[in-house]
Amino acid sequence: MAGLYIHIPFCKKACHYCDFHFTQSVKQMDDMVNAIDTELKMQNEFLGHDPVRTIYFGGGTPSLLEDHHMKQLMRTIRFEYDLSSNPEITLEANPDDLSREKLDMFYAHGVNRLSIGVQTFNNELLTWMNRQHNADEALNCFYQARQAGFENISMDLIYALPAENHDIWLKDLKQMTQLRPEHISAYCLTIEPRTAFGNWLNKGKISDIDEEHAASQFEILTEVLNKYGYEQYEISNFAQPGYESQHNSGYWKDEKYLGIGPSAHSYNGKFRKANIANNAKYMKSIHDERKILFDVMTLSPEDQVNEYILTSLRTKWGCDMDLLQSKYGVDLKQVHGFYLEKLAYKDLLFEDEGFLILTDKGKLLADKIAADLFIDAED
Numbered sequence: 001m002a003g004l005y006i007h008i009p010f011c012k013k014a015c016h017y018c019d020f021h022f023t024q025s026v027k028q029m030d031d032m033v034n035a036i037d038t039e040l041k042m043q044n045e046f047l048g049h050d051p052v053r054t055i056y057f058g059g060g061t062p063s064l065l066e067d068h069h070m071k072q073l074m075r076t077i078r079f080e081y082d083l084s085s086n087p088e089i090t091l092e093a094n095p096d097d098l099s100r101e102k103l104d105m106f107y108a109h110g111v112n113r114l115s116i117g118v119q120t121f122n123n124e125l126l127t128w129m130n131r132q133h134n135a136d137e138a139l140n141c142f143y144q145a146r147q148a149g150f151e152n153i154s155m156d157l158i159y160a161l162p163a164e165n166h167d168i169w170l171k172d173l174k175q176m177t178q179l180r181p182e183h184i185s186a187y188c189l190t191i192e193p194r195t196a197f198g199n200w201l202n203k204g205k206i207s208d209i210d211e212e213h214a215a216s217q218f219e220i221l222t223e224v225l226n227k228y229g230y231e232q233y234e235i236s237n238f239a240q241p242g243y244e245s246q247h248n249s250g251y252w253k254d255e256k257y258l259g260i261g262p263s264a265h266s267y268n269g270k271f272r273k274a275n276i277a278n279n280a281k282y283m284k285s286i287h288d289e290r291k292i293l294f295d296v297m298t299l300s301p302e303d304q305v306n307e308y309i310l311t312s313l314r315t316k317w318g319c320d321m322d323l324l325q326s327k328y329g330v331d332l333k334q335v336h337g338f339y340l341e342k343l344a345y346k347d348l349l350f351e352d353e354g355f356l357i358l359t360d361k362g363k364l365l366a367d368k369i370a371a372d373l374f375i376d377a378e379d
């Protein structure tokens with residue numbers, strides 16, 4: 001099974017925390033969709049005809065796509081790729097783009113899962129982050145999406161904002177649990193260097209994330225969402241039973257994926273590649289030479305093991321020690337036996353039928369524990 005990711009690199013406005021690849025010159029949308037369409041046709045062998053079970057329109061802002069764009073791209077995907085029956089088709093959306101007409105259009109083109117970038121229901125914080133929408137638009141778009149027939153909706157939240165207190169965070173979670181989307185993603189704010197927030201941090205206009213504050217908001221998050229029937233199947237992702245993101249689960253389970261569009265990454269089981277993160281060069285090269293500009297990313301066997309440890313430990317399924325042994329010849333117990341015992345003794349991790357799984361307490365330290373379990377060439 002494999003996943004297909006399509007990157008739509010345009011946004012109306014730059015959110016102050018975001019370092020994804022996008023530009024604000026939306027007028028190039030038609031040319032970009034044509035280039036993406038051509039790349040879809042050129043890359044149809046990359047997945048070796050494995051059935052595509054998930055399609056994900058990400059960005060940027062895919063909800064800026066119009067009817068004729070969706071028609072063009074979905075037609076190419078259906079004819080060029082081996083789709084499994086009833087694939088999960090997700091589209092990331094900003095609330096201010098989703099009129100009822102637009103929702104009907106995406107639904108008619110087969111989109112069956114919406115991922116709505118809410119971030120918070122607090123209008124002051126939305127303005128502070130330079131988001132385009134307000135809280136009423138977020139609520140309205142959720143209700144309209146339901147009326148349009150979407151039965152699988154994910155909503156994103158951000159926590160640990162410097163100006164956010166626990167009351168605001170609890171209000172956001174309460175609002176979320178009243179709406180009851182099938183899936184909630186909640187990300188701790190990270191201040192990236194090449195963003196407005198990064199610039200403000202350098203100039204001393206904001207302070208860095210307070211880790212204790214972030215940890216207590218994470219604890220509130222897991223407690224509230226567990227109480228309302230959401231399972232934390234990955235550190236930042238919560239789902240009602242049966243509604244885990246199939247697309248993201250594929251990344252965490254080492255499945256193949258093909259990324260189309262500028263800056264998109266791909267993996268076919270043998271190597272990874274990253275398309276050029278420059279809209280003009282991406283389009284020109286495809287248009288003039290039918291050539292895709294990308295870098296191959298070579299991972300050493302140790303890098304592959306460490307990447308697997310890092311991502312798998314974040315999930316409810318955990319890190320499969322048998323897979324490490326059979327695929328990479330790594331016996332994690334032999335390398336880190338004493339440390340694993342210590343983690344179990346401190347109630348940070350447990351073993352279940354060969355899988356290492358973090359406890360709730362361990363999830364707070366997930367990145368550090370994973371880094372401590374990394375191997376090097378001698379191991």
Ligand code: SF4
Pocket residue numbers: 010011013014015018019020022059060061094117
């Ligand atoms: S967060 Fe989303 S909408 Fe905001 S700039 Fe980044 S990609 Fe665009």
